[in-house]
Amino acid sequence: MTDERRGDVASVDSVLVALADPTRRQLLDLLAAQGEATATTLAERLPVTRQAVVKHLAVLDAAGLVSGSRVGREVRYAVRPAALDTTARWMAALADDWDRRLANIKRIAEAAERDSP
Amino acid sequence: MTDERRGDVASVDSVLVALADPTRRQLLDLLAAQGEATATTLAERLPVTRQAVVKHLAVLDAAGLVSGSRVGREVRYAVRPAALDTTARWMAALADDWDRRLANIKRIAEAAERDSP
DNA sequence: TGGATGTGCAACCGTAGGATTGCACATCGG
DNA sequence: CCGATGTGCAATCCTACGGTTGCACATCCA
Numbered sequence: 001m002t003d004e005r006r007g008d009v010a011s012v013d014s015v016l017v018a019l020a021d022p023t024r025r026q027l028l029d030l031l032a033a034q035g036e037a038t039a040t041t042l043a044e045r046l047p048v049t050r051q052a053v054v055k056h057l058a059v060l061d062a063a064g065l066v067s068g069s070r071v072g073r074e075v076r077y078a079v080r081p082a083a084l085d086t087t088a089r090w091m092a093a094l095a096d097d098w099d100r101r102l103a104n105i106k107r108i109a110e111a112a113e114r115d116s117p
Numbered sequence: 118m119t120d121e122r123r124g125d126v127a128s129v130d131s132v133l134v135a136l137a138d139p140t141r142r143q144l145l146d147l148l149a150a151q152g153e154a155t156a157t158t159l160a161e162r163l164p165v166t167r168q169a170v171v172k173h174l175a176v177l178d179a180a181g182l183v184s185g186s187r188v189g190r191e192v193r194y195a196v197r198p199a200a201l202d203t204t205a206r207w208m209a210a211l212a213d214d215w216d217r218r219l220a221n222i223k224r225i226a227e228a229a230e231r232d233s234p
Numbered sequence: 235t236g237g238a239t240g241t242g243c244a245a246c247c248g249t250a251g252g253a254t255t256g257c258a259c260a261t262c263g264g
Numbered sequence: 265c266c267g268a269t270g271t272g273c274a275a276t277c278c279t280a281c282g283g284t285t286g287c288a289c290a291t292c293c294a
Contacts, residue, residue, distance in 0.1 A: 013139065020137035022130065023282080032215050035222045040240060052283050054241080073240050073291040081215040088212050091205035098149050098198040105152045138252080157270060169253050171271080190261040190270055 011064060015087040018063035023048065024056050028079060031066060036076045128181060132204040135180035140165065141173050145196060148183060153193045 018024055023046065030042055039057055043050040057077055060066040064083035068075045135141055140163065147159055156174055160167040174194055177183040181200035185192045 016133060017137045020133045021282080032218055035218065038240080048282085049284060050241090051285085055282075070241095075241070079215050079219070081212050081219065084208060084215065085212040088205060088208035091201060091208060095198050095202040095205050098196050098201065101149055101152065102196070102198065140252080155270075165252085166254060167271090168255085172252075187271095192271070 011083060012087050012090050014063040015065065015083050018059050018065055019087075021056070021059075023052075024060060027053065027056055027060065028065065031077060031079045036078050038074045038076055040074075042077075128200060129204050129207050131180040132182065132200050135176050135182055136204075138173070138176075140169070141177060144170065144173055144177065145182065148194060148196045153195050155191045155193055157191075159194075 026046065027042060030045060031037055039053045040050050042057075043053045046053065057066060057068065061068065061077075065080055066077050067080055068077040070076075143163065144159060147162060148154055156170045157167050159174075160170045163170065174183060174185065178185065178194075182197055183194050184197055185194040187193075
């Protein structure tokens with residue numbers, strides 16, 4: 001009864017790694033707020049270079065959290081809820097799992113105490 | 118209508134950072150499976166030193182994901198669902214936020230298309 | 235056509251973090 | 265009491281990663 005979730009462990013990993021960086025989270029905030037934006041535009045609103053932003057966007061893209069589409073000479077990035085949602089569900093399931101295990105341990109402990117007072 | 122969640126951004130950050138490492142996740146798996154374990158015991162089941170495990174446990178402890186209690190000469194660690202649950206909810210709320218924004222953008226785009234065919 | 239403007243690529247730098255080793259200190263059990 | 269077992273602390277090593285700089289290439293527009 002341990003593993004009903006095995007929905008792409010690799011993707012969960014990449015999402016967690018992507019979200020672990022504060023600049024990347026800020027980037028996601030900006031994208032969610034603006035709908036679409038280019039690396040150059042985003043860099044103007046952050047204390048880092050465009051190149052740094054480009055690298056971060058690459059990581060976020062690899063994690064499926066954003067996706068970019070070319071429009072003329074610029075690349076517009078937008079947020080992608082699916083991967084985030086998957087990871088959120090993964091975490092929630094994990095939290096539930098822990099809760100159940102702890103409850104079970106508590107039950108066993110009480111039973112043992114009942115037997116040897 | 119943007120910020121009903123502001124439940125300790127710092128703690129969410131530390132949880133994400135903690136979960137971003139695969140060894141740390143494995144450690145959490147082992148702890149959840151065993152209920153309680155010491156750094157020495159955990160190290161036997163992982164391809165790393167006890168010291169490495171100790172450091173990882175320190176990170177997990179700082180994130181509130183585990184907690185250790187001294188019993189004689191050993192320190193037993195156990196899993197803590199609360200912090201994980203908080204972060205799971207944070208992520209779910211964020212995913213919902215993105216979904217709403219994207220739906221809104223789509224709505225606006227369709228309205229604009231309706232006006233200029 | 236030519237100068238803005240925006241991307242892409244590559245080299246480089248500094249530091250944080252994952253991991254190891256070695257040893258000192260506490261605690262248990264015979 | 266003494267050896268075995270378990271923790272704690274500190275120094276060290278190495279790589280990955282966030283960040284920068286510099287330049288070449290593509291695209292727009294006047």
